Amino acid sequence: MNMKKRNIKMIICFAIILIVFSFGLIMLGIQLKYYEYYTTYCEDYYSVLAKTEIWGYNQIMHVNGEPAKTVRERYTDHGDYFIYNVYDDGRLFVFSDNENTSGHPYLYRIELTNPEYRFGRKEIGVGTDKSTIEKVYRKSYRELQQDSHGKYFVEDGRSVLVFYFDENDIVYKIAVARADIIHDAHGWKKK
Numbered sequence: 001m002n003m004k005k006r007n008i009k010m011i012i013c014f015a016i017i018l019i020v021f022s023f024g025l026i027m028l029g030i031q032l033k034y035y036e037y038y039t040t041y042c043e044d045y046y047s048v049l050a051k052t053e054i055w056g057y058n059q060i061m062h063v064n065g066e067p068a069k070t071v072r073e074r075y076t077d078h079g080d081y082f083i084y085n086v087y088d089d090g091r092l093f094v095f096s097d098n099e100n101t102s103g104h105p106y107l108y109r110i111e112l113t114n115p116e117y118r119f120g121r122k123e124i125g126v127g128t129d130k131s132t133i134e135k136v137y138r139k140s141y142r143e144l145q146q147d148s149h150g151k152y153f154v155e156d157g158r159s160v161l162v163f164y165f166d167e168n169d170i171v172y173k174i175a176v177a178r179a180d181i182i183h184d185a186h187g188w189k190k191k
Contacts (some may be wrong), residue, residue: 025102042120045159045176046110047118049091051077055107055178057095061085067093082108091113109177130169155179 047053052063061067061091067085074081076166083095083105090113097105115126122136137144141155144163152163157179 001102010139016080023025041122041124041136041156042159043157045119045156045161046107046178049110049112050093050107050174057105060093060107064093072097089116091117107178109175112174112176113172120175126171128171130163130165130171133171135162
């Protein structure tokens with residue numbers, strides 16, 4: 001009789017452990033899905049422009065060399081600064097820095113005006129027409145949209161791209177920012 005109770009207790013304990021473990025796996029799967037970014041076109045715009053996958057100030061300076069011009073500008077009264085590094089090849093790196101980063105500014109956005117830098121198989125970039133941009137990003141997280149200031153943007157994977165069009169609907173400038181700066185660090189679920 002004692003042995004029978006012990007076996008029943010072991011079976012119940014095993015069932016509870018199995019249920020808890022299964023529940024944990026399900027929750028982990030949901031959490032992993034939550035952190036998944038929906039990329040339709042290009043995995044990493046930053047790597048194309050910064051020539052490195054590391055977004056740190058020192059690494060970007062090491063890989064790209066000294067900029068032609070550097071401007072440090074305060075944007076709040078709380079010790080927050082933007083550092084603008086301008087390169088002769090049409091790239092502008094904007095870093096955010098404050099007293100809490102201990103001299104380690106982080107990449108905030110990159111602006112591009114050089115038509116030689118291209119993204120993906122369709123080779124989009126400065127000089128691309130608006131209809132091509134719309135086709136490329138029609139299945140992106142939110143397609144190409146226009147904000148209240150008249151700027152066109154699209155969210156693709158971990159990046160937000162802002163396209164500046166001239167009067168002929170040709171891109172003359174692209175700004176690339178990290179999506180977690182625009183939203184949060186959690187990304188979006190796949191469609």
